Amino acid sequence: xxxxxxxxxxxxxxxxxxxxxxxxxxxxxxxxxxxxxxxxxxxxxxxxxxxxxxxxxxxxxxxxxxxxxxxxxxxxxxxxxxxxxxxxxxxxxxxxxxxxxxxxxxxxxxxxxxxxxxxxxxxxxxxxxxxxxxxxxxxxxxxxxxxxxxxxxxxxxxxxxxxxxxxxxxxxxxxxxxxxxxxxxxxxxxxxxxxxxxxxxxxxxxxxxxxxxxxxxxxxxxxxxxxxxxxxxxxxxxxxxxxxxxxxxxxxxxxxxxxxxxxxxxxxxxxxxxxxxxxxxxxxxxxxxxxxxxxxxxxxxxxxxxxxxxxxxxxxxxxxxxxxxxxxxxxxxxxxxxxxxxxxxxxxxxxx
Numbered sequence: 001x002x003x004x005x006x007x008x009x010x011x012x013x014x015x016x017x018x019x020x021x022x023x024x025x026x027x028x029x030x031x032x033x034x035x036x037x038x039x040x041x042x043x044x045x046x047x048x049x050x051x052x053x054x055x056x057x058x059x060x061x062x063x064x065x066x067x068x069x070x071x072x073x074x075x076x077x078x079x080x081x082x083x084x085x086x087x088x089x090x091x092x093x094x095x096x097x098x099x100x101x102x103x104x105x106x107x108x109x110x111x112x113x114x115x116x117x118x119x120x121x122x123x124x125x126x127x128x129x130x131x132x133x134x135x136x137x138x139x140x141x142x143x144x145x146x147x148x149x150x151x152x153x154x155x156x157x158x159x160x161x162x163x164x165x166x167x168x169x170x171x172x173x174x175x176x177x178x179x180x181x182x183x184x185x186x187x188x189x190x191x192x193x194x195x196x197x198x199x200x201x202x203x204x205x206x207x208x209x210x211x212x213x214x215x216x217x218x219x220x221x222x223x224x225x226x227x228x229x230x231x232x233x234x235x236x237x238x239x240x241x242x243x244x245x246x247x248x249x250x251x252x253x254x255x256x257x258x259x260x261x262x263x264x265x266x267x268x269x270x271x272x273x274x275x276x277x278x279x280x281x282x283x284x285x286x287x288x289x290x291x292x293x294x295x296x297x298x299x300x301x302x303x304x305x306x307x308x309x310x311x312x313x314x315x316x317x318x319x320x321x322x323x324x325x326x327x328x329x330x331x332x333x334x335x336x337x338x339x340x341x342x343x344x345x346x347x348x349x350x351x352x
Contacts, residue, residue: 003029005220006067008053008099009074009115010043011035013180018073018213020044022220032065034058036091037080053095059102062109069111070103071220072096075152077117077145077184085144092148093155100159103166111167113219114156118172118205118234118291119146123283131291133172133232144278145184153232167230169219174236174291177311178209179318184281190319194247195265195277198256201244202288205236208306208314215302227301234291237308243285246312251322259286 005022009015010033019033023044031046033039038050049061053074061067074095079088096114103109121131124139131137141147153170160168175185188194215235223229247254257265266277297303306314 003027004032004065004067005030005069005071006032006034006062006065007046007071007073008034008095009072009076010046010048011037011039011080012073012076012182013041014176014209014212015039015073016041016043017209018071018216019046021213022217025217025221027221030065032061032067034061035074053099054090056098056102058098059105062102062106066108067106068108069113069220070099070109071113071115071216072099073115073216075115075117075149077148078182078187088145089148092145093151096152096155100155104159104163109163109166111169111220112156112159113169113171113216114152115216116153116170116172117146117149118174118236118289119280119284120149120153120172121289121291122146123202123280123287123289125287127287127289129290131234131289133234133292133295141280144280146280169230170232171215171219172232172234172291173212174205174207174234174289174308176209176212177206177315179314180209181315184278185284186315188277188281188285189246189250189252189315192252192323194243194250194252194254195257195262195269196243196247196254197262197282197286198258200286201242202285203240203242203290204246204284204288204308205240205290206308206311206315207236207304208311211235211237211304211306211311214305215296215300218300218302224301228299229301231295231299233296233300234293235296235302235304236291236293237304237306237311238293239308240290241308241312243288249312250316250319251325253322253324262286 007019010019022028023031033043033046033048034051036052075092122137122139122141126138219229262282269277
């Protein structure tokens with residue numbers, strides 16, 4: 001890893017965890033933690049710099065600290081504190097533009113890692129069963145965080161062309177879950193009752209927070225022999241889960257809604273500030289999305305420790321039992337079955 005590493009988005013739990021983790025790497029001499037707001041969690045021995053990446057001042061930070069590695073984690077779908085969708089989009093898109101412009105002018109930058117999303121593939125009824133990194137989307141995202149990620153990746157590709165001397169790695173993460181997950185999907189899954197699209201049961205993939213930290217570390221370091229840590233990689237745990245399976249494992253009842261009415265439900269949820277039920281999220285919960293992680297293993301040399309099911313189980317434990325806890329529901333079914341069996345046996349004996 002570079003001797004001086006700058007990390008953006010450190011006020012979020014995931015960014016803070018990454019900062020604390022890379023300080024233990026022997027090759028890292030200094031970590032510069034950047035965010036527009038002061039984090040509520042500790043950053044270890046990192047130097048915190050309160051700076052808004054949407055402003056040109058980020059170039060001064062790179063120059064002042066002689067940064068040679070940038071890990072851009074401030075691409076997200078949820079606001080931090082005050083601010084809504086507008087602030088999130090500005091940070092994702094304009095913030096990335098300013099950061100890349102600063103990196104382009106810095107002669108010391110040697111490595112750039114960008115946290116992106118598999119949302120760039122969109123979700124459409126005629127999508128392939130599995131997306132690879134080179135599969136073109138059938139329908140590009142039209143809004144929300146997924147569209148931000150598409151724009152961010154476009155700017156990153158432009159930067160890579162202008163600075164071929166910089167190793168650039170884009171990590172397209174599936175839905176990130178874990179005890180401290182703060183994504184729009186995590187908010188949706190935390191609702192007491194889950195609105196679903198009538199007639200659809202999408203396939204979903206998840207990646208654990210711990211695996212996110214580990215793969216970011218690999219992408220930020222010098223490549224090991226026979227691996228290449230630059231390029232674009234899908235990151236997801238093995239296997240898939242249906243949305244219906246997720247609901248049962250959470251113990252949360254579902255309310256199927258006809259597709260034309262789903263948009264109204266999303267607007268109602270956004271109005272009361274419950275969750276970001278954006279059109280892109282609705283498409284994901286309608287058609288689902290599954291990606292291949294062959295390149296992650298064969299080229300980057302990383303195998304996630306958690307499967308999709310294991311990741312979801314850890315997330316479910318952190319959220320507590322729902323209205324229909326799986327254990328209680330199974331127990332009730334067993335008791336009813338036992339009573340039916342006893343009743344049937346008694347009736348048979350009496351007839352005999």
